[in-house]
Amino acid sequence: MKKYLNYFLILLIVPTIVISSCKKTEDEDPPVKKGTYADLKNYMVAEALDLTDVLVDGWVKPASAVVDLNDFTVPDWYVMDIRSAGDFADGHIKGSVNVELKNVLTAAANAGGKKILVVCKTGQTAGHAVMALRLSGYPDAAVLKFGIAGWNPQFEGPWEGNIGNLADDHPSEWKTDASPAPGTFANPSWESTATEGAAILTERVQLMLDNGFKAISSDDVFGAQSDFQIHNFWAADDYTTFGHFSSAYQLKPISFADDKVKAVDSDETTLIYCYTGQTSSMVTAWLNVVGYDAKSILFGVNRLKYDDLEAAGKPHWHGPENYEYATK
DSSP states (O other), X not given: OHHHHHHHHHHHHHHHHXXXXXXXXXXXXXXXXXXXXXXXXXHHHXXXXXXXXXXXXXXXXXXXXXXXXXXXXXXXXXXXXXXXXXXXXXXXXXXXXXXXXXXXXXXXXXXXXXXXXXXXXXXXXXXXXXXHHHTTTOTTOEEXXXXXXXXXXXXXXXXXXXXXXXXXXXGGGEEOSOOOOOOOOOOOOOOBSOOSHHHHHHHHHHHHHHTOOOEEOGGGTTTOGGGSEEEEOSOHHHHHHTOEETTOEEOOOOOSGGGGGGGSOTTSOEEEEOSXXXXXXXXXXHHHHHTOOEEEETTGGGTTSHHHHHHHTOSOOOOOOOOOOBOO
């Protein structure tokens, strides 16, 4: 009798367990899909937003190319000045508007169809803003070359105080040998709350802007090169002619194409430098958007080998124009 009772209890319990298990499985929420680097890469390639697509001629404009000499305005452009409110009040281009870096995409809606010109102190921070704009539907956005420092001698201090030949003081850390072959590293690993390519890009671009200008002084690189992965964004000839940080790789172009971007180590802080720090700001911004921890070396080789760049006619600080500016 006891044996039959046990069978009876088993017959009652087993279906209950099965039903409960099925119900639990059916009630569970499906895993939430999140956007990844691969999703963003595929979208950016399809939309021609690779670095080689957006870092093209026209992204930087000298003051002489945009000014109206009759009244010293910039009539064909919507001019955003991303310096502090105090600096803006001390002097700015007539007709320009003061905008925080993090708000450039919102402010772009006020451009009224005009191309957008971004002004900062030296033309470096503006590179982050312009990259954000070019990735967000404003392909003609441009940096004012050398920033407000190139507009009038009143503002030249930041550039005049940062040109030099600092590399000469560190001969053991500045070399002219050929670049070693770059390595190949894993893709950046991150997740987005968005799932569609356009929305992922919007989120990543705003995150880059919110994080502010990513830069480092070359003074802080000497003696600490092993703390970083360093890339010289030049052609190979200039890399050996003018020299380079001893641990730096020559890496140009950086691109999704042929996985050239995989030469950037996603697990390290990567430093990018160029002639003036303006191009490297654009490159750094793009790398940050796609998920790398990258910083631009301020003032580029203008701070490290200025005399050699000037003598060779390479991009270098050559002083300001003398254009009028407003204080109201």
